Amino acid sequence: MTTNDNIARPTLMHRLCLCVLLATEAIALPSAQAVPVATVPQPNSPQPFFAAALSHFPYSDPTTPCALSGNYPAWAKSLVAKPAQRRAACLKEALDGNLEARVLYGWMRLSGVGARADLNGGIAIIEGAATDGSPMAQYLLGSIYRTGGALPQNHALAREWLARAADNGSGDAADTLGVMMISGEGAPVDYAGAYAQFARAAGRGDAHGALNAGRMRYAGLGVPRDVNDAAAWWARAAAGGDADGEYALGVAYLQGSGMPRDVDKAAAWIRDAATKRQINAQAMLADLYLSGTGVPRDDARAFALMSAAAAQSLPYAQRRVGDLYLWGLGVKRDDAIARQWYQKAALEGDAYAQYSLAVAYRDGRGGPVDLEAAIGWMRGAADAGVAAAQNDLGAMLQHGQGEPQNLAEAIAWYRKAAAQGEGIALFNLASLAYTGKGMPVDRAAALRWAREGGEHGNAQAARLAGTMLLHGEGVPADKAQGIEWLRKSADLGNGDAAREVGWQYLYGAGVTHDEALGETYLTRAANTGDARAQLLLGVYLLNRKPKAAQSGAAREWLVKAAAQKFGPAYSALGDAYWSGAAGQLDRVAAVKWFTEGAKSNDAVSQRALCVAYWSGVGVVRDFGAARYWCDTAARRGDVPAMQLLALDPPRDEAGEAARVYWLWNLADRGDAKYQSMLGDAYDLGVGVNADLDAATYWFRRAAAAGNAPAQASLAWHMLTGIGGEHDDTAAYRWAERAAAQGSASGEAMVGDAYLLGRGVARDSRAAKTWYEKAADGGSADAASRLARLYEAGIGAPADDTQAVHWHTMAAAMGSSSSNIALAIRALAKHTTWQLTRKQLQWLPGAGRDHASDANADHQDVKPLVRPAVERDAAAEPVKKLRETAGNAWDALSSLDEALTGDPLEQYEIGARFWNGDGVMQDRALGYAWIEMAQRGFAREAGAQAYADGTKIVLARIAPLLSREEADRAHGLSEHLAGTVPQEEVGLLLGAK
Incomplete structure (x- = not known):
């Protein structure tokens, strides 16, 4: 974006057209960072300016040789009429009393056209013409006093001569006088007076005056804001051929500001302005070609136009050329060149270019990573108010990139970005509040920020909100709302959320069962390359849609997941071939998939391979390989593998010790069956040193969990006192519990209790009845x-x-x-x-x-x-x-x-x-x-x-x-x- 003064000081150029309102520029653009307003280069000499300015004035007879010489392009390009000849023609007409010719001749003497420059003589001639009432001379003299050079700069005299020229009908003079009033040149700023002068200039046919009147009307400077009236002024400027006016009118059509939106008309006016080398129009037309708005999409044409504007040092265009190189649009991708263009625009003060340059340094795009430079440029962009930079600066400070970690400052920047509606900043705040990093844990605040971030279009924030609502974190659980937020996240493109929503609908977990909707979301997640979603979808199709399984659609999803080295996909494929769910029973193929999964550290595949080697199905039987794979899976936490090893018949003392090791792991996880078996091992001293106290401990834990064998064993220990505690009553109660579950051992011990009167009154007939039950039980x-x-x-x-x-x-x-x-x-x-x-x-x-x-x-x-x-x-x-x-x-x-x-x-x-x-x-x-x-x-x-x-x-x-x-x-x-x-x-x- 250009940074001109309010209405910029006009330079010595065609029609003194640089009356630029900074506020108007920003409002007139499609967005705060889209297309900048152009500036016109300052001429190297006064010749082009005066020639262009004088050529615009109406001549009483525009066909005379002197009047034609006022057309700078005509005499500059002519191979016939030489400057000296033109000067002689103007002198002749001036001597004949032609006031216009006198002004032109004075300018030629001043500028040295056709002879050596005569500054004093030229000024004297122009002053004389001005005194004699020539508006052309009055305008020139006022402009000379305004800019200084030929005469000492004098804003008061400039205003005086420009006012006389304007009074004599000069629209250019009124426009320039308006510029001085809005710029505060020679007097305090006077917006109302400036607007009056711009309107006066427009009324006298000055297109640039109409442009500036529209800008002031749009900005509400010196006159109430009225976008409709502003658009009308710009239409007059465009009709008068003013390039800035054509550009402004095109933007108005594009925005639908002051008139119905019409992208075709917008593109047409912006194209006209670009043809006249209005650099902002060139940049905007490039953007229209990139998006295909009002014109056919043409990346190559867009790159050419944007490059033309960038070559004229327009910072916005320089940044956008960097974008095009980064994205490879209209030109071959080149991150290094992109970085160079970002640097050019950043040095010109373009805040968004500063952000892009910071990202390039941070991520190593187009050159080495330089975190110190990255955080410096990021700070500049953040200070300028770029929300994305504020968020990313917070992230760098949070993680200690470029500077030491500073969570307090990181949070401050996140808050600034969040205040601008930056969704990811709201997500970052929610995450910190959720985890308690840099602030106390506050689930309610986390949920509030997550919701707000989701409302601003951040998929991660929406997913966090959905997950928290689903599980009741920060507020009471609300599964319906949780699913809705997860769907919002999925619809915003979050693959994880799409997978979760798909699973929820497929299996009716927290939401109405809807397989069609579930399959839709799972497919969406799977298409993003989410291996988990591909696995879930493949397994769903295998189990629920036989036709899909037979056609290979299910298998294809599983193969895609396996191609990403996702371990569970291997075991799913192996299981599909093992069971025939994939459309064919092929145990050899199953073992191949299990082998791939086992090598990729998938515990389920390792366990399945263990079973295959143990049974000799699909592979040559090999107990050593079986135990190896079961042990590998078990050491990765696979409980079924641990169970297989715990039940593996030992072949030697080392095997018993290994078996007891896995018994202990399972018992320690709370599995009553294996707690009871571990008690047996301690009782017998098999695989572990005999320890009756330890045996009783494990029997007690398993018995409390309802394990009948452990209850019987504990009853026996308490009946005999082996293990440290003798209690006939407790022994009877534990035996009775075991017997109630059909344990023959428990029934036999209840019989013993009745026979011997231990823990219960002696009753030999009852004892006989219990013995008969136990004997029938084996x-x-x-x-x-x-x-x-x-x-x-x-x-x-x-x-x-x-x-x-x-x-x-x-x-x-x-x-x-x-x-x-x-x-x-x-x-x-x-x-x-x-x-x-x-x-x-x-x-x-x-x-x-x-x-x-x-x-x-x-x-x-x-x-x-x-x-x-x-x-x-x-x-x-x-x-x-x-x-x-x-x-x-x-x-x-x-x-x-x-x-x-x-x-x-x-x-x-x-x-x-x-x-x-x-x-x-x-x-x-x-x-x-x-x-x-x-x-x-x-x-x-x-x-x-x-x-x-x-x-x-x-x-x-x-x-x-x-x-x-x-x-x-x-x-x-x-x-x-x-x-x-x-x-x-x-x-x-x-x-x-």
């Missing part, structure tokens, strides 16, 4: 307990046939107690040939040492021994390492119950010590426990077969003891007899 321990009830006649009639039936069932399910019972019974009846290998192992000294096979299939848990935990089938089969730990646990459980007086348990722990099964081998201690059991059986009338069988076992193993072992066994037996309680009624059950 509890070997409950079945073994039922057998012993029938043997003892407790809670049921004594029935040896039923007892053997339940022992047989329990033994088949893995109960060590029932296997022992059947083995001892067979030994007493001399029918051991009927026994299984597992049963024979419980008869020490039976001709061979069965210790090596002692627990090949042993997995039982007894009613008062820690109950078995129901596990996912994927955790089986349990390997040798876990079996060894299980045997140790069973031995500990058996010892615990042996100490309560149960002779079957005493026999079991004795056999274990004898064989070293789950405990360190100690034959003396084993013999002592078996002897303890034999005495218990002998005291019970209904247990004669057990007493007889145990006596045979003792007879077989006694000779195998060394003398030292025998002595020690005898001492241990006496110690046990004195310390282990034997007062129980129903010794087979260890219960009263």
